[in-house]
Amino acid sequence: MAFAKCFYSLLPLLVIFLAIQPTLSNAQNPEEVINKICRSMEEFGFCNQTFHQNLRSPAATVADLAQITIEQASSNATNTHAFILNLLSETTEPALKNALTECENAYKIVGDSFQRALVSFNNKDYDGMRDAERDTPRAEASCTTTFNTPPNPVNPLDDRNRQMRILIAMAVVTASELTS
Numbered sequence: 001m002a003f004a005k006c007f008y009s010l011l012p013l014l015v016i017f018l019a020i021q022p023t024l025s026n027a028q029n030p031e032e033v034i035n036k037i038c039r040s041m042e043e044f045g046f047c048n049q050t051f052h053q054n055l056r057s058p059a060a061t062v063a064d065l066a067q068i069t070i071e072q073a074s075s076n077a078t079n080t081h082a083f084i085l086n087l088l089s090e091t092t093e094p095a096l097k098n099a100l101t102e103c104e105n106a107y108k109i110v111g112d113s114f115q116r117a118l119v120s121f122n123n124k125d126y127d128g129m130r131d132a133e134r135d136t137p138r139a140e141a142s143c144t145t146t147f148n149t150p151p152n153p154v155n156p157l158d159d160r161n162r163q164m165r166i167l168i169a170m171a172v173v174t175a176s177e178l179t180s
């Protein structure tokens with residue numbers, strides 16, 4: 001009897017604890033989350049620097065980090081897409097022209113995908129965001145592969161492809177952190 005009374009008087013507390021407990025465990029230290037994400041990247045420094053340069057608050061959440069990856073990936077894709085169009089307009093060499101055309105298509109896909117990811121993010125549809133990003137690694141890779149295929153034209157996008165690849169990996173890993 002005493003036990004039952006005690007139990008029922010504690011029940012509201014238990015309910016409150018269970019209700020807030022998931023929020024507590026989600027409130028991770030941003031520095032730890034950044035380290036965790038960036039340790040799985042090919043370049044820790046570029047990843048860490050990109051997050052830190054764009055952090056709006058020291059109390060950033062995983063969603064804030066996901067937003068940073070989408071914004072940086074979008075802007076890289078848009079800039080490089082314009083850069084490729086410009087190169088294409090000046091290129092007459094057929095092998096290079098073919099490769100650049102492949103890359104123009106790849107960066108268009110990457111840019112469009114991150115636009116869709118941003119719309120989903122803004123609707124707090126994080127599963128939709130993750131799904132929108134899903135095809136970006138393969139699209140990006142097609143631009144690297146085309147330059148590694150005979151006749152192996154000199155690749156004017158090497159450094160941009162490397163940065164794009166890391167930004168995409170950051171986005172995909174952060175999205176899976178957010179939706180896990």
Ligand SMILES: *[C@@H]1O[C@H](CO)[C@@H](O)[C@H](O)[C@H]1NC(C)=O
Nearest residue numbers: 034035044045048049052053
């Ligand atoms: C990540 O970058 C920040 C800001 O530049 C720096 O303070 C921090 O030490 C870096 N993290 C690691 C593990 O190097």
Ligand SMILES: *[C@@H]1O[C@H](CO)[C@@H](O)[C@H](O)[C@H]1NC(C)=O
Nearest residue numbers: 050072075076079080160163
């Ligand atoms: C790509 O993103 C990185 C990280 O935000 C930035 O430093 C770099 O200038 C961007 N490059 C282009 C071509 O937009």
